[in-house]
Amino acid sequence: MVTKKIMKKKPTLGIIGRGGVVSHFLEYIQIPKNEYALNYIDKIVFYNHDYPNEDVFRNSGAQDNNKASRVEVSLNLILKNKNIGNDVTNNFEKFIKTSQIIIDASAGYKPESLLTYATHVFEYSVGIRKGSEVTRERKNVTKPQFNASLNEDFKIYQEQAETKGKNVLPKEKFSNQWNFSKNLIDIIHKVDLELPIGMRIYDEFPFSAEMMIKRGQKILEALQVGHPIPTYINLVNEPCFTSNLLSSQCPELTSYLIGCTGADLIRLNELLNNEFSEEKKKAGYEQCELRGSVAGLHDKFTMIPIIKPQYGEDKKMFDDIFRDITPKKMHRSMEKMVSEYWNDHHHKDGDRVQTSVSENLMNTLINTSKSRGKELSSFPFGEDFLSNGYFHEDLGLFLVGKHYFRNGRVIAHGS
């Protein structure tokens, strides 16, 4: 007589990227109140796509040759205190095969003069939108000349890569990437003149796009070998846009893919409760927490804060608190505040800005880890929803919305 049960093993977390997001996150999940998050993973595997060997990779990001990188310091603490394995691989297929959950927090290289060009055309668009022709002339808002230099940019890139011990791309490849980014900046600018686009679509997305198209192709190749599909938490800027790219290359990944944008909701809720603390007090709801949600595309001009009672919440509370405030006005002011949160806070308190990213990343990671290999009954309604960019089947786009994970897949809230 044989009795078999489904094995529920803790998942391996794959990480792409060694920058600020990863180091902050690894520090964040070691704060005592958060360290339970580490119970949801079995092993951390890094993908090394930039460095010639593991030693150089592990030392990358160190400010001083004698000191370890921030990521490595945090990682060593985790390995020391928790029973979690660690590995580095430069084999992408193996990385996909090993990881049940992947955090992609990588970023494309930004050639210096091209970045300057992107900033200039963005400022030009803002100038055009802001005033009449007369004021534009007065403010000397003129279309910037294109004076970025591929040769100069390559020289700088080569020097930087060599200093960091990175693999150096041949000029031809660098040149292709450079032209791709330039082309993209021009397309974005053209669209922006008709439909306003936020700064980060200019100075982040064009430099990550080609990398993500190639990554999508590599994921597809790895999955075609027959490896199980991992849940892919995408933090590559801008996450909704770069998720669209991954999905276009590898449709198999789509329902396991989210653009990790939930920091916006954390920020909205923080602003909402600070901004309307007096109104809450007046209505007798001082102790209650207002919770909103966010919809749209993760960008300054296409993201909408939704301030209304969430599932199971008391409508009366909202009515009482916002009795004297017109919804339209309130939404407009919150929209502005959320979209400018980063600008408003990162100089004053950089950690606070980053904390909302890490908090959302942690919640997302825990939720997907809990969901892997489990049946529907493990996810009762009423559990807190997540807010990230996921694929909206009816629109065919990655847009922000409320969702859960079920067995590693993204399930829209209410579906």
Add this chain to the structure above:
Amino acid sequence: MDLDFMIRKKISDVSNRADTLVQILHETLQLNKPQLSWQEKFDGTLNVGSSQLCCYLSEGKDIIKYVIEQDKIIKESSIKGIRKLSYNGLTGFSLNHISYLIAGYSTGFMVVNLDNTDEIRTFNVGRNEGSSFKSFAFLNDTIIAGHSNKGLFKVPLNDFREDGNIINHSKYKLLNPKKDERILTTNLINDLNDKVYNKVYVTQANEIYQVHENNGDMFLELTQSLELNQSITALGTLDQKLVVGTKTGEIIVDGRLFYQDEKKIINQVQQGEYGSEEGIFFSYLESTNSSRIYFTNGQKCERVINLPIHEFKVHNDTLFAICGKKLMVNNNDGRKEIDILRTGKSIYAFGGN
């Protein structure tokens, strides 16, 4: 302005704007639009066909034979059902490789020799409101029959009298289901079809039992036990391994999770080939009682037919499905459809020549 209306309008405006932006980007960069994998192979066809196939469908208590040819489906002949067995039409069906067709009814079942359709045997257990024979299997020359209320019966083909009937049915009881743990007899299979394997499994709640025979004696042995909340709703095989569909939307192969979907009750699992891949076709029941056929190889899942279907079967790498009043046949010759007359519940079985 109403808050909900304002929010809905804003979301719609922003979605349109986002769509325009992404569309321009993707068109200029000559990239596909983001998509879910199943959309690529929507309404795809099966890879391997069979030179000749036939299929049997119920029409009330009667059974109609359809022959599937290259470009059409032909209604060929019919077998009359036995009125005294049937109050509500045919309720179960089985076709076995030895060329016996078994049709289940509310009070019994009939066994038809397909080589000589005049040779009919009947087994009658008497009327029992709301219950019926739903599934059958052959173990050697013995019929294992599952009744939704009375449990399992084991009836050797040789035991039927000369007139083809069995009256004293009580000695053929194999298992009486207890009141609160009824055998899910609809999952009785010996689907290790037509090949060397001759195994019969039954399920009860979250457990699968194999029916064994020892010197004419039959008994059940527990083969697999899933977690308590994993009620089994469908049973099949994949490469000689047991495939289980559960109420919670999981497909489990050989005790391991193969695929999981949400909010879906799997109500059929069948092995088959889709494109160049081998895997499991399954359908699920939604609250609206509509089902669609999906295919999974364990890693990805694709919707094969985007229409509510009643039942389906995979035979010789051909997919048969009942959809509304249509019979659909999908294979490498393309998709064929015919209108069928449905009176009562259509249950069907398939077999090649």
